[in-house]
Amino acid sequence: MKHRTIGLDSVGEIGLGCMGMSWAYGSPDDAESIRTLNRALELGINFWDTADVYGSGKNEELLSKVLKDRRDDVFLATKFGNVFDRAMTSHQDLVAANAPWIVDGTPEYIKKAFDQSIKRLGVDHIDLYYQHRVDDRVPIEETVGAMKELVDQGKVRYIGLSEVGVETIERARKVAPITAVQNELSLWTRDFEDDVLPYTEQNGITFVAYSPLGRGFLTGEIKKFEDLAETDGRRNMPRFQGDNFETNLKLVSVVEEIAARKCVAPAQIALAWVLAQGEHVIPIPGTKRVKWLEQNALSAGVQLTSEDLDELKSLEGTGDRYGMTGMAFLKR
Ligand SMILES: NC(=O)c1ccc[n+]([C@@H]2O[C@H](COP(=O)([O-])OP(=O)(O)OC[C@H]3O[C@@H](n4cnc5c(N)ncnc54)[C@H](OP(=O)(O)O)[C@@H]3O)[C@@H](O)[C@H]2O)c1
Numbered sequence: 001m002k003h004r005t006i007g008l009d010s011v012g013e014i015g016l017g018c019m020g021m022s023w024a025y026g027s028p029d030d031a032e033s034i035r036t037l038n039r040a041l042e043l044g045i046n047f048w049d050t051a052d053v054y055g056s057g058k059n060e061e062l063l064s065k066v067l068k069d070r071r072d073d074v075f076l077a078t079k080f081g082n083v084f085d086r087a088m089t090s091h092q093d094l095v096a097a098n099a100p101w102i103v104d105g106t107p108e109y110i111k112k113a114f115d116q117s118i119k120r121l122g123v124d125h126i127d128l129y130y131q132h133r134v135d136d137r138v139p140i141e142e143t144v145g146a147m148k149e150l151v152d153q154g155k156v157r158y159i160g161l162s163e164v165g166v167e168t169i170e171r172a173r174k175v176a177p178i179t180a181v182q183n184e185l186s187l188w189t190r191d192f193e194d195d196v197l198p199y200t201e202q203n204g205i206t207f208v209a210y211s212p213l214g215r216g217f218l219t220g221e222i223k224k225f226e227d228l229a230e231t232d233g234r235r236n237m238p239r240f241q242g243d244n245f246e247t248n249l250k251l252v253s254v255v256e257e258i259a260a261r262k263c264v265a266p267a268q269i270a271l272a273w274v275l276a277q278g279e280h281v282i283p284i285p286g287t288k289r290v291k292w293l294e295q296n297a298l299s300a301g302v303q304l305t306s307e308d309l310d311e312l313k314s315l316e317g318t319g320d321r322y323g324m325t326g327m328a329f330l331k332r
Contacts, residue, residue, distance in 0.1 A: 001044030002300055004282050006128065006206045007158045007179040011075045013275060013300055015047035016040050016293070017210065017286030022055035022062055024233040025216070025286070030062060033288045037066040041073050043297045049182075049208070049284045051079035051132055052117050060120035068122055077128035077180075077208075078121065079162060080113035081105055081135065103329055105135030107146035114150055128180055130160035133329040140168050141175050148176035160208070163330050166199045178205055182284075185209035185277065187218055187270055188239070188251060188317030193277075201280045212274045212283035214239075214317065217248060219267040220256050236323055244319035251315045258311060264302050267292070271299035273312055 003010040019025075021033035040046070050059045060078060067074060084101050104113075118124065129150065131143055150156040158179035161172060172178050181200055183192050186209065200207045213219055215234055222228065225235070225245055234240045239248055252266065259266040267285070274283040285296045304312075320327055 001297065004206070004279065006047070006075065006282070007177075009075055009127070009157075011047035011282065012044040013282060014045055014271065014297055015049060015208070015282050015284035016045050017284040018048055018050045018059055018063060019054045020286040021288040022059035024054075025288075026229040026232045028055075028058075029288060032290070033062060034065055036288055036290050036293050037063065038070075039290050039293055041066075041070060043294070045293065045297060046073060047075045047077070047282060047284065049077045049210075050121075051082070051130075052113055052120075053079070053082040053084070053132065056084070057116070057120050060117055064120060064122040071123055075127045076121070076123065077130065077160065077182075078117050078126055079130040079132040079160075079182075080110060080117065081132040083109075101325060103133045103135040105131060105138040105140075105143035107142060107149075110143065110146045110150075114155065118155070125154065126156050128158045128160050129156040130162045130180070130182055132162050134161070134164060134168060140172050144172045144175040144178075151176065162210075164196070166195050169196070169199065169203075169205070173203075180206040180208050182208040182210050184211050184321060185274060185281070185283075186212045186214045187255065187273055187312060187315050188214045188248065189321060190316055191321075197277060197281075201278050205280070207278065207281045209274045209277075209281055209283045212285050213267055213270050218252060218255055218270040219265070220252050220259075223249070237321075238319035238323065239317050239321070241319070247318040251317065254311060254315060258308055262302065264299075265295050267295060268299035268302045269304070269308075269312075271296055272302040272304050273309075275300060276304055276309065 001012040004013045022028050050063055081103050082101055083104050147159045159176055160180040162182040169178055216222055228234050238244055255266045255269050259269045271283050287293050
């Protein structure tokens with residue numbers, strides 16, 4: 001596994017998104033997830049991404065089972081700020097309750113959230129601590145100021161922001177260094193190509209690409225709505241619904257054609273494309289299965305020619321990235 005840089009650290013150029021192990025994408029399988037986490041370290045996939053909200057803490061607790069023996073081998077990122085009014089351990093809960101969520105970026109909340117996260121993770125510090133979504137009620141300077149206090153106390157090594165635009169990053173950087181920005185980036189989500197992607201490159205900030213496989217859609221494994229289990233949160237996402245689904249399948253067929261030509265998997269094309277967006281970009285594909293992890297690890301060796309890149313250039317997802325509530329918090 002080759003490496004890329006976050007702050008002064010070097011991590012495997014393919015990271016691991018841990019959300020789906022506990023939340024959002026069908027039923028959890030903790031035993032297979034733990035095998036996946038251990039296998040990740042064998043493969044050099046040491047940049048792990050979680051958040052306090054994933055399964056209302058369950059995902060952080062799951063990671064703790066491996067971290068207790070391997071803390072020094074992992075570059076650990078978690079997030080705070082998305083808050084539900086009661087424990088939501090699955091997307092089903094969310095939908096059933098039509099649960100509204102709020103974003104909390106107040107200094108008081110951050111201190112509380114941080115203490116709870118390190119307790120669940122069983123660690124004494126976090127390598128990269130992100131604000132998950134910007135809180136409109138709290139100036140970003142105030143939120144980042146509170147995050148900086150955690151850095152000054154040696155509890156957090158680097159500060160990150162998720163789903164932010166250039167203006168917010170610029171304001172935040174006046175208060176403390178912003179080491180990483182985590183925004184969605186994939187063949188079907190190009191929203192940041194013209195602004196945040198070049199801005200982060202020019203300013204030495206790592207762009208962490210979340211949902212780099214289009215939440216699994218770009219892998220070609222999801223061919224019809226019913227392929228998603230009834231408990232799967234993607235059933236509530238516009239891109240997986242109705243006509244959007246059918247239109248987006250055409251996009252997948254382009255990825256599949258290129259993959260077939262190169263005798264690799266579509267997922268590997270999707271990840272190779274993200275890696276090709278700049279040396280400062282690190283994709284964090286999510287999986288709870290060893291077989292997908294191993295396939296994704298090999299995507300770093302897939303070379304895309306300029307012809308391949310041209311073919312992939314004009315692809316774009318149809319439909320909003322999130323349902324209505326989620327859309328309201330994007331790219332502040
Ligand atoms: N900052 C944010 O707001 C935000 C939002 C969303 C996600 N994230 C982070 O980003 C990470 C990755 O995003 P994501 O999980 O949403 O989406 P993703 O990485 O685009 O896709 C994950 C899905 O793809 C499937 N998959 C993975 N590798 C595969 C392969 N080689 N072949 C076939 N299927 C494959 C997984 O299946 P299995 O589940 O069966 O393994 C899972 O359903 C998350 O885990 C989370 O840490 C952050």
